[in-house]
Amino acid sequence: MNDKQIISLYNSGEHEKAFNGLVDAYSEKLYWHIRRFACSHEDTNDLLQDVFVKIWAALPSFRGESQLFTWIYRITTNEVLNHMRRQKFKAMISLDSEYAILERKIDEDPYFNGNMLQRELHKAIQRLPHKQRIVFSLRYFEEMKYEEIAMITDTSVGALKASYHHAYSKIKEEMQKLLP
């Protein structure tokens, strides 16, 4: 089911079918998008469910000014940013560093099945400022165009290019140290 069909079903009152269509079309994509920031399956699962509840609650206000895809990613990305802020706050209360907590989660993740370079790449991403993590992930992993990322993050293309360039340089430098 594509976005037009989902919106059409919703507008014609077939809400349950529209929601099923949303879940089928987006659950995996959104799961992997969140997963890169949540660093654990459990946190990702919680966030994903929150995201779908928010999407469903906000659907009546979707005016079609942007694509459904962009709108859904924007809700998801805002939830991810909120999650990152909560994690930072929890780290402050527990007198731990946000990065140390995320690094431990990556190291102890029973669902991680990548190699050493991939593990270090994901750790390096967690060392970036919150918004840079988002930009890097959307551009490097999901290969989105800057114009799409601009609509999701409500940031100018120029600022995104600068942000991505900084993030890329930092991570490249860290990854180079791991190579013989």
Next chain:
Amino acid sequence: MKNDVLNNMHDKLKKVPYNVPDGYFEELRSRLQHPEAKVAGHNSFLKAMAPYASMAAAFALIVTVGTHILKSTSPPEDMTFEDYLVHSDYMVSNGYENDINVINSEIEDEDIVDYLIYTGVTAELIELSK
């Protein structure tokens, strides 16, 4: 580009390095469709609020204990002025309570006589008081 591992190994590095539990996405659909999915979201909200609730509870405890300490060391509201003086250990204020030397200095008899004469007490009365 020679030393750019991110670019050179992009195809391998961009692959998702995670598994999910078996049947996760199929169960996710039914979980989200079920009314309990909203409860899961609520529980997630409670989990997120837990640190803030802990901080609020700690703050409330500090305020309660602090208030109790302040009240137990403060004079009661219905005490008389005399009781207050006793409680607060102050002497009657004559404008010199901060002048320790004045309060603690010994007053000589001559000073008393001079004062009495100044105030108009006759010499005969002063002699009688000695």
